Amino acid sequence: MEKIYKDARAALEGVVFDGMTIMAGGFGLCGIPENLIAALREIGVKDLTVISNNCGVDDFGLGILLKNRQIKKMVSSYVGENKEFERQYLSGELELEFNPQGTLAERIRAGGAGIPGFYTKTGVGTMIAEGKEHKEFSGETYILETGLVADLSIVKAWKGDPQGNLVYRKTARNFNPMMATAGKVTIAEVEEIVPLGSLNPDCIHTPGIYVHRLIKGEFEKRIEQRTVRQRETA
Template identity: 65%
Template sequence: MSKVYQNAREALDGVKDGMTLMLGGFGLCGIPENSISELVRRGITGLTCISNNAGVDDFGIGLMLHQRQVSKMISSYVGENAEFERQLLSGELEVELIPQGSLAERCRAGGAGIPAFFTPAGYGTEVQDGKEVRDFNGKPHLLETALTADFAFVKAWKGDEAGNLVFKGTARNFNPMMAMAGKVTVAEVEELVPAGELDPNMIHTPGIFVQRIFEGVGYEKRIEKRTVTTKTEGNVT
């Protein structure tokens, strides 16, 4: 069966209220913009979203938060979203904060079929609450369980009709491991090419992990925080 869909509206068929979704990206880099826009348009609610970030107030997952579509966030860094903070402090939003490396590994483990693993990250903090602790080589480790999702939404630079994906730059962040961990993985790409056109040595995610793929449109590619330097009288400030 063909994996190619015409757009996000077709590719998101079957997404329902109360599902668990993975959304790739790091900050605003490499986020599945078209898929998020379609989720917002559909107004699906009661979602558990697994994503490194929660977007910003007017972009990314932040748009879903404003529409009260998300009931739980499983994330690593959420400090750029005032609406997220408001919902967290008011008790409207359930939040599970995870060290960034642990989040990445929990997604990778889910895709690899590994149910759980031990890591020292988070020991002695709130992250430890309710988790098994074991010593390895004299150092305490926490038991972390794998993460999977009903749907995983990822964004790649190029993809082919067989679902093989190539990520560019920082977009090669949480996208590859989340692509592995979704029961249904939807990949949106900037350029969709015929199968066989991609160099096999350059493929980051094999097509076996991708069930649906489409060529996205209108990417904004916002910069979350812009840092610049200026020159004055021969000095750099």
């Protein structure tokens, strides 16, 4: 099975449709599938439900889909860097399903593992628990959270081989490995495609069985917030 595609748009062909659910890896702007996101904007697919820790910034990452009114609903943990997100949410244009960050990560991991739900103490007694099943274990109250799956997962890795085995680099690993397991179709973009057999099997983070399509991307790698101090003079 040929998994390598010439570019992001070609990799998305025949996969995307209006109203679909997409998982997008990354944390802030670290490890985001920026080429695939840009291709989604070009294709113009709309009414998307996007599962991602955050929604990029106003002019980069998932923020460009939000600005283009292609996202109907976000399932997220943190959205504080995006003014357009705030505007759309407060005006009722955007649906939001807020999750504690650890709960979001476990919902994705559970979905990829075929686990329909799990109980957690996180959120008990808060708005997070409203409308959810409560159950006691050893005298403690827990709430039921459901696993998450998506029609499409888009992830970004450091290296990949022709079979789709992936290696992530440092903190760019973040949500990417678990999202790769939870998509009905998973497309990965990588900085380098290496020959088959050149990756140490013990160092592979995502086995190729989870990856359906693969592209080599070009990356801008923006810094989300740059904080500097004035140069000290002698």
